[in-house]
Amino acid sequence: MARPDPKSVPPVVESVSDETLxxxxxxxMKRAFNVVQADLxxxxxxxxxxMITYSALVLIVDNPGLRQSQLAAAMDIERPNLVVIVDELERRDLILREKVPTDRRAYALVPTLAGRQLCAQAxxxxxxxxxxxxxxxxxxxxxDMVALLRRIQARGSEE
Incomplete structure (x- = not known):
């Protein structure tokens, strides 16, 4: 195999510029979120x-009896992904899944005492x-930052 012409080989980059970005x-926002997420x-x-199990637990504690479909909508995640999260919280005895008497296909999510206590600590x-x-x-x-972020979120829901 022939060696590349040294004039056609790109130089080694010593430091990366993200000036355009x-x-x-x-x-x-993404860079700041990375810092917030790592610390969280x-x-x-x-x-x-x-983060996702914490968010689900807080929503369930704040809204006892909400249905899985409501939790999925509130968290803006697909229902199949939610099942894994709910299963984890239930396995840890932090929540209970109770049948909704008026809809046999639906489950109401209720925090346990352990779930409420862990939620408060978290x-x-x-x-x-x-x-x-x-x-x-x-x-x-x-x-001010939260108000600006809410405005951005509202714009996203207008589409």
Whole structure:
């Protein structure tokens, strides 16, 4: 096999420039989310919860009796993916699946005492996680950021 011409070989890149990407707000949102997600995973680790199982547990504790279809819609995930999450929470005795008397095909999701207690502890840990991440922001900055993110979400649901 012939060796490539040294003039046609691209130079070795010493450092990567993401200057073009940094001109997009979405890129900064994704980079910030990566930081939030990594720290959140550390905060939830003592409870053996992932972001998705934590979110499902909080929704069930806050809305006892909601149906699996309602939980899937609230979490914006496909029902088959939800079954795995619900199975995990049920296996850990954090929730119960109870038949809905008026609809034999539907299940109501109800937190157990252990589920409510773990949820309260995890929510407290997540509050500390956010306090730590946003500690040096100006007063009102977090509220402004949330308001902007909600506006973006609303635009996405307009389509």
């Amino acid at each position: 940094r001109s997009f707000a979405g890129y900064h 995973l550390r905060a939830l680790k003592p409870f053996n919860l992932r 929510v407290a840990a997540v509050r500390k996680h956010e306090e730590r991440l946003f500690a040096d922001m100006a007063p009102g900055a977090v509220e």
